[in-house]
Structure formats: structure tokens, C-alpha cells
Amino acid sequence: MPIRLGELARQFDCKLLGDAEVQIASVASLGSAGPDALSFLSGAAFKQQLATTRAAAVIVRAADAKDCPTASLVHENPYACYARIADFLYPPPAIEPGIHRSAELAASARISPSAQISAHVCIGERSIIGDHTYIAPGCIIGDDCRIGSNGRMLANVTVVSRVTIGNRFILHPGVVIGSDGFGNAMTPQGWVKVPQLGGVRVGDDVEVGANSAIDLGALEDTVIGDGVRIDNLVHVAHNVKIGAHTAIAGQCGFSGSVTIGQRCMFGGQSGVAGHLTICDDVIVNGKGLITKSITQPGVYSSAFPSEPVNEWNRIVARIRRLGNLIERISKLEKRES
Amino acid sequence: MPIRLGELARQFDCKLLGDAEVQIASVASLGSAGPDALSFLSGAAFKQQLATTRAAAVIVRAADAKDCPTASLVHENPYACYARIADFLYPPPAIEPGIHRSAELAASARISPSAQISAHVCIGERSIIGDHTYIAPGCIIGDDCRIGSNGRMLANVTVVSRVTIGNRFILHPGVVIGSDGFGNAMTPQGWVKVPQLGGVRVGDDVEVGANSAIDLGALEDTVIGDGVRIDNLVHVAHNVKIGAHTAIAGQCGFSGSVTIGQRCMFGGQSGVAGHLTICDDVIVNGKGLITKSITQPGVYSSAFPSEPVNEWNRIVARIRRLGNLIERISKLEKRES
């Protein structure tokens, strides 16, 4: 279903430069776009591909429009504009309301008639599924969960119990929400499990990546704010609170009772130690470790970049000799004086 | 079902200070407790909340009893005492013995009549499920597994084959036990898979967090000792042996053939390189990397805490210049002499 470029400009609030009649049937990167594709220029790194693109049209910032050899849609945020047009051209599959005969629903579960409950799904007592929400095969939702509307729970997700999820969520396969937090009291006879009695509250417009896990709170709730984006294999421990619009890349870990501000960004494999507070607008670079609360917005790092192993071994050895170096310098200073 | 404070003191072996008739209906943190709640003071960090708590009663150490404005239960380990009372007040849901009609059981599987096998569960040949054990929906248990009694296997867990699990286990959703270890022999034509022929033996009272994975041994068994506590997204490779009562936080990784002592504690995202042995009572701080065997109990660390990125970049640059610094110091020393 190709669409006129002029129509896209109108719907997505862009300034059109060039032929409004160009037909757009697909989206593609600048380098691989064919003559029916819309592309976008999202950063300076791709600028040199602009001159040679075979795209039908390109979404560009005003400043780049003069260098665009094709028709263009001018927008202040080409990447976001591209995202919205791509979503329009490639909508997620329509849902087919109804409950698959192999699904097992508790008597007190309440399922919106416009929701789709797929094969081999289980839904527990008193749980609620909102309007137009899709629950893929193999999802297990326990007791006392409230799942919002217009959401998509992909396959084999587990939502354990006492979990509230807002509207327009996307949970990717293997996600677990509502597992017990890691609470253990030490005794001479070994660990005593501390019952995890809180819940999880997830805001609207939250996306959680494959095989990530978000634990129940110990007494109060674990809270994921509106618009939070979580990538794959992320660990969110009990009582964590993550502020709205924070984005968390793959394999990050948040220890118990951490409070994260709004609009933060965590690079892959970064971690935050327990009970800390991180203010709004903090960026933690990949593999970073946070061991103290952060009160100033900004970018934080703690990971050393790789070196060839021989050089790295020398660096480690030199670091181990730092105490000796300091002594030698002090000695020199004393002789000086 | 409120309970008299005096009754709790009696059952949980505490000294009661104050009104034995106070009714306890819930548990809560000091800060949020209401007038029917029992709270606890587990560490100095919370001491200032004690004075203003609205709790009905608080579990405290003897030394703190004089500062407690409410009735109190005096116990040498308030956190463990709290855990036991919370478990008593909020027991896990009772199980409903029986086998759901959608479960698929091999002919030779033996299920205790007091076990609960939920919807869409599969259990393979010769596998055994013990008394009063709960198997949640979507769990897949393969052949030749022995699952103990009074355990709880939450939803979508996979136990592959040749896995023995003791009594009173808790496996959280998405856990995998008995996947093949990562054994590959290099040849000029590529990797040859090394069959993983061992099993996994898990002791009693073990808890494993969401989406963690424990591999089969290559030839002998992977072994998880009694009372071990494993958090979410932890990786336990083939032939690993973990001693009793060791606790492992989220996203830790144990390489092949590692042997870990008893009562160790691993902070989140820490890792142990292959074939090492770590003695009893070792604590590894978060993101720590262990590359040599450890023979002395104690606390070990290797992760640098984050700095603002500009400062961190300066630190990295300075570390790279360490060789040069050492030369400059040597030169100064030579001139001196």
C-alpha cells in the first residue's frame, strides 16, 4: 500500500521539499534504500551516504536539506519522525479478540472482550486484562495482576502476582515481572528467606526486553515509571524505583532499593549498588559501576577500555606498584628539600 | 487474622516488652507501619525512624529496646525474626494437590499425590516429583529428574534432564537447570560439540532467581550445596560446585569447573574465571573479577567506582602514562645518586 510523499508530510507534520507525488512503499537505510523507499539522515556519521542514496525521499533536518539529492521531508528530529512513519507503514499485527480454547483462566479473572488471549496462556485469580491487549502464547499471569490496555505481551512472559502494568506496554519474550526479591536474613543455621510482600507497579508506555526480570518489592512496591525503556537481560531488584523516560541498555543491573531519576540513560552492563539515589538526567556509560548516590546530572564512567593483553598486564603491574612509586617520589622530595 | 503480640513472642522465642494484648495484623517498614503493624529495626541506618514509627510493635535487639516508643519483641537477630514472623503471617498460597488435565506426563513419571501439577506442564520419563511440591504452569521437566518435596517451581521453569533437586526449593520463573555446558573442541573445520554427560545436583533449601541458568556437568555433576541462594540472571557453568549457604547476587557468572566454598557472598555482576577454587567465607564485592584461586577468607574487590566522565578520561590517560612516569622517576633517582 504505497502512499504519496505529500500525504506523509501532511500526516507527520513535515515540510515537503520536492515532488509530493513520489510513492513511498517502504523504509530503508540510506545505503540500502531502493526507489520506493523513504530513508532518514539521523546523524553526521551518515552524511556522506546522503549524496549517493537511491531512496525515493529522505527525512532530514532543515540544515541538511540543501545536500539532499532526493525529495525530502524536513523535520527537526528525523529519527523520531522516521520512527513514527515506519510504525504507520508497518503496524504491529492486528489483534484478533478472543480467548484461545487452550488458555486457562481463573474464574475471577476479568478479560476485556477486545483483548486477545493466545494458546497455552494461564491467568490467575482476580487478574484483569485491559482492552485491545495482546497476550501471546505461553504467557503465565498469576493472581492479582492488573494489565493495561493496548499492550503487547510477547510469548513465554511470566507476570507472577501483585503486578500492575499500565497501558501501551510491550513485554518481550521471557520477561519475568513479579519474581521474589532477593531477601535473606543470615543466621547461624543458614539463610532465612524474607517474604517478599510488595508488588510491582509499571507505568504507561513501558517496554521491557527479552529475558529481563523485575522483582516484587519486599514491603512496598517496585516502581517502573512512565515511558521507561528496558533492554534485554536487565535485572531490577526489589524496591527499585525507576523514573519516567529512563532508558536502560542490555544486561544492566539495579540492586535493591535503588532510586533512579527521570530521563537517565544506562549503557550496557552497567550496575548500581544497593540503596543509592541517582538524580534526573544522569548518563552512565557502558559497564559503569555506581557505588555512591549521584546528585549532579551528567555523564559518569568507570570502565577501562581494552588493551592488547601484554600492554594490559603491564598496566596492571604498574598500578600494583603505585604505592612504591609514591614512596619513591616522597623520598626524592625529601632529598630535594 | 490478627494475632496477639504475646502469642508471637511465645511462638518466635522473643522477649516481650510492653502490652502482650496488642493485635498484630500486618508487617511493615518503620516508616510506613500503621497501628496494626509489626515492624523491625535491622540496622543503625534505620535507628532514627524508630522514634517516630506508628507501628504497633517493633522487633529490636536488646540494646535498642530502651529507645523503642512502642511495644517490642526483643531478639538477637531482628531481621531473621521478622522474616519468620512475616512468613507465618503471609504464608505462600496453599497448594491444591492434583494434576491439571492439560499437563503431559510420561508414563514412567512418578508424581506424589500431594503434589500440584499445573496447566501446560510436561514431565518426562522416570522423573519424580516429591510430596507437597508445587509445579506452576508452563514448567517443562525432562527425563530422569528427581524433584524433592515441599518445593515451589514457579512458572515457565525448565529442568532439562539428569537433574536432582532437594527439598524446600524455590525456582523462580524462567530458571533453566540442566542445559548443556559450553564444551567445544576446536578443530581446523570449526568447533566440535563436547557432549555434556553429567547431571546437576541441587541440595535442600535452595532458591534460584528468575532467568538464572545452571548447566549440566560435562562428565561429573554440577553441584549446588544446601541452603544456597541465587538471585536473578546468574550463570552457573558446567562442573561448578557451590558450597552450602553461599549467596549469589544478580547477574554473577561462574565459569566452568569453579569450586566455591561455603557461606561465600558474591555481589552483583561479579565473575569467577574457570577452574578456580575459592575457600569458605569469601565475599566478592559487586562487579568483582576473580582470576586466581582464593585461599584466605575475606572481602575482595576489583571494580573502580564511577567518576564524572571527564575526570574518568583523565584517570585513564594518566594510567596509560604510568610507564612514562616510572621512567621519569627512575631518571630523577639516577640524577640524585
Next chain:
Amino acid sequence: MPIRLGELARQFDCKLLGDAEVQIASVASLGSAGPDALSFLSGAAFKQQLATTRAAAVIVRAADAKDCPTASLVHENPYACYARIADFLYPPPAIEPGIHRSAELAASARISPSAQISAHVCIGERSIIGDHTYIAPGCIIGDDCRIGSNGRMLANVTVVSRVTIGNRFILHPGVVIGSDGFGNAMTPQGWVKVPQLGGVRVGDDVEVGANSAIDLGALEDTVIGDGVRIDNLVHVAHNVKIGAHTAIAGQCGFSGSVTIGQRCMFGGQSGVAGHLTICDDVIVNGKGLITKSITQPGVYSSAFPSEPVNEWNRIVARIRRLGNLIERISKLEKRES
């Protein structure tokens, strides 16, 4: 089913030293082998166990044959030879072709009559399952997937959509392939999801460990080359390309649009930042962080090994004083001149 040693020598192309009539019924490590077991000597670390092994026979390199107290199979690569013989003696369970009555297959799915589709499996529209492929219980395969022949998909795997997998694959439990990449465009109103429109192409002879996740490409495909071996809990982001025969240990993470060469090896918990290219034959040691493209084969490291915490704290303090040290050295140099 014991087999003559002479027969193993013939089938697996080894030189036989000693009694060809010895019966082999099992495989075992040198230390635990009994009198019907074949063992192997794979490295110098195990050499001292050779003298006292009770094995029936041992696979050794020619240079070690003289020290072998038992019959031996001489092979240039004992570990690979062992792997092949172990696979012969302990083949994976035979598959039972057919479709379980509880499986849910889309009308347009095409399943080879020699494939086994287990209980509670779902397969979506236009997806294809190849000959002699085993799909374990609880696997969910979405639309437009092509799954090769002679593969084994263990339990509770999710293959989302637009995923092609070659022949002889092994996917361990909980694997997710084809989840959306982490694409988000920032706007003043929060993140806009960038539709992930590419697929995943997995070559032949690929093994993926428990609970690992491989995302769809954003526009083009994520590509896993032939013979790649991926361990547990590994994260492969969108548009990543991994060259043939690369091996990736547990909990590694590959950020978006990374290109990895052939025959690389990644130690556990290592990570690669986005958009980098790593050439063939690179080894990254455990917990290593790669932040720049690598053009030279070799071994790379960036993780500091653990120290007792007091020593580590001194090291951190000294590193923080490096700027001051450099100043002090400069001052000494100035006074000198």
C-alpha cells in the same frame, strides 16, 4: 552397548596402541574413569593423572603415548576426538516424528513429516520446520520463520518472527531469537519506539545457550555465522553480525550494529560497544570492554583482577592521586634542571 577399542580406532581415525579387544562402555575423566571407560588427556595440567588412571584406554597425542599406562588411541587433537567418540557412545535421544495433539500450528505452517513437534508448542503463519528437527515442549515460533533440519530446539524457546535458522542448530531452554531491537528516538515528550523491521539469519551448526537473546535487525538482518557457539545469558543486539566459528562465553553483550570477525573468542561478561568492527581471530578476555574497533588479531583485556578489599581501596585512592603525583614529578624535574 560396549564397543571394541579397535573399532573406535578405525571409526575415528586414530592410531591404536595396545589391546584392540578392550571393551569400551563409557567415557570418563582420567581421575574418575573405571575399567570400562575411555578417557582423554587434553592438556598438560592433567598429565600427572595419566600415570594412575584406571581407564581402559586413553586418547593421547603421539608425544604422550609413551607415558600412557593403558591402551591408547593416538590422535593429534585428543579433546575433539573424545568429543566425537562421546557423541557416538551417547547420542542425543532419538526423535519421534509427529505433532503432539496439544501443539497449535497455523494453517500455513509447513512441518516436515520427520520433525517432532512436542506438547504445547505454537508455530505461526508461513513458518517452516525442517527434516528431523526436534521442537521441545513449550517452544513458541511466530510467523515467517524458517527453521532448518536436524536441529534441536529445547524447551520454552521463543523464536519471534522473520527468523531463519540453518541446519543442525541447538537452542537451549529459554533462548529468545527475534525480539525487537532496542531502538528509541528521543523527543521532548519521551521515547518514540523505532519499529524493528529486519530479521535474524542464523547459519548452520550454531548453538545458543540457555536464556540468551538475539534481537531482530532494525532494517537489515542480525546475522549469526555458521558454527558460532553462544553460551548462556548472552545479549546480541540489533544489526549485530557475528562471523563464522566465533565462540562467546556466558553473559557477554554485543551492542547494536557491531560486526565481529570469524574465529573470535569472547570471555565471560565481556562487552562490545555499539557500531564497532572487530577483525577475525580476536580473543577478548573475561569482563573485557571493547570501545574501539579492533583491526589486529590478538588477545585483548581490560579487567583488573580482584585484591583484598583494603588493598583495592588503597589502589583506588592511589589512582585518584595520579594527577597529583604527576605534578610532583614535574616539580622535581623542574628543580633538577
